[in-house]
Amino acid sequence: MELKNKVAVVTGGTRGIGYAIVKAYLNEGAKVVLFGSRKESAEKAVAELKKENAGYEVEGMYPNLTTYAEVENAINSVAKKYGKIDILVNNAGVSARESIYEYNPDDFDNVIKLNVNAVFYATKAVAPIMKANGGGVIINTSSMVSIYGQAAGCAYPASKFAVNGLTKSLARELAADGIRVNAVAPGVTDTDMVANLPEPMREGIKKTIPLGRIGTPEDVANAFVYLASEKASYVTGEILSVDGCART
Numbered sequence: 191m192e193l194k195n196k197v198a199v200v201t202g203g204t205r206g207i208g209y210a211i212v213k214a215y216l217n218e219g220a221k222v223v224l225f226g227s228r229k230e231s232a233e234k235a236v237a238e239l240k241k242e243n244a245g246y247e248v249e250g251m252y253p254n255l256t257t258y259a260e261v262e263n264a265i266n267s268v269a270k271k272y273g274k275i276d277i278l279v280n281n282a283g284v285s286a287r288e289s290i291y292e293y294n295p296d297d298f299d300n301v302i303k304l305n306v307n308a309v310f311y312a313t314k315a316v317a318p319i320m321k322a323n324g325g326g327v328i329i330n331t332s333s334m335v336s337i338y339g340q341a342a343g344c345a346y347p348a349s350k351f352a353v354n355g356l357t358k359s360l361a362r363e364l365a366a367d368g369i370r371v372n373a374v375a376p377g378v379t380d381t382d383m384v385a386n387l388p389e390p391m392r393e394g395i396k397k398t399i400p401l402g403r404i405g406t407p408e409d410v411a412n413a414f415v416y417l418a419s420e421k422a423s424y425v426t427g428e429i430l431s432v433d434g435c436a437r438t
């Protein structure tokens with residue numbers, strides 16, 4: 191039990207990588223509040239988890255992550271209920287594939303608002319709570335495209351470069367308050383989006399990955415457990431690739 195009695199908030203915890211992180215944290219003894227985009231999806235995820243293990247201490251909330259006041263209220267209410275927040279995972283994100291020739295500026299803004307602004311909002315809200323409690327851990331979900339970019343949908347890699355910038359800068363700024371800040375950069379991971387790709391396309395993707403397979407949400411969640419745990423007590427400002435070496 192690496193996270194016994196820790197209190198964690200995981201954004202985008204209703205499915206995919208976020209859901210796997212929530213489950214891994216619960217299995218390590220943490221109490222988890224997952225943030226989803228809608229009431230129904232948050233309730234569904236909590237019900238699924240409780241069905242698997244009635245002993246899991248998990249609840250769901252659905253603040254609008256792109257509105258600072260809503261994020262701050264949600265974070266404060268978690269701290270009030272549990273007395274602290276030890277771990278914040280900024281995982282909610284949207285991707286994009288539009289060509290620059292077709293890119294609608296509003297769509298560009300929407301990617302940045304969720305993938306970057308929301309990371310800043312949740313971090314700003316949680317930092318004073320962690321500082322008052324003597325420290326904490328913040329982990330952001332980046333992407334392998336934050337290393338070398340992507341040939342379409344430029345808002346998405348741009349947003350993940352920004353996530354890395356926030357991670358490295360805030361790690362320096364918050365170190366004195368005992369708060370570690372890291373990011374995990376997954377490669378292609380078998381969430382709903384990838385699972386629905388035609389088999390020939392999946393085979394093509396596998397050929398680009400030296401380890402020869404697409405990552406699972408659990409592969410990625412393991413890195414989040416490590417970074418949240420005391421085993422990573424001297425690790426901060428790190429962007430940890432979990433991509434089967436696909437980035438090279």
Ligand code: NAD
Pocket residue numbers: 201202203204205206207208225226227228231254255281282283284285304331332333334375376377378379380381382383384
């Ligand atoms: P997913 O689409 O399965 O899940 C996304 C999560 O974000 C969901 O829980 C959803 O509720 C939440 N979300 C989406 N829009 C939201 C909004 N407007 N407000 C609040 N929450 C919102 O995606 P995933 O693949 O699990 O991705 C999770 C993270 O991992 C993202 O940051 C993504 O960029 C990153 N990532 C994914 C992959 C991959 O191949 N799946 C690779 C690298 C990085």
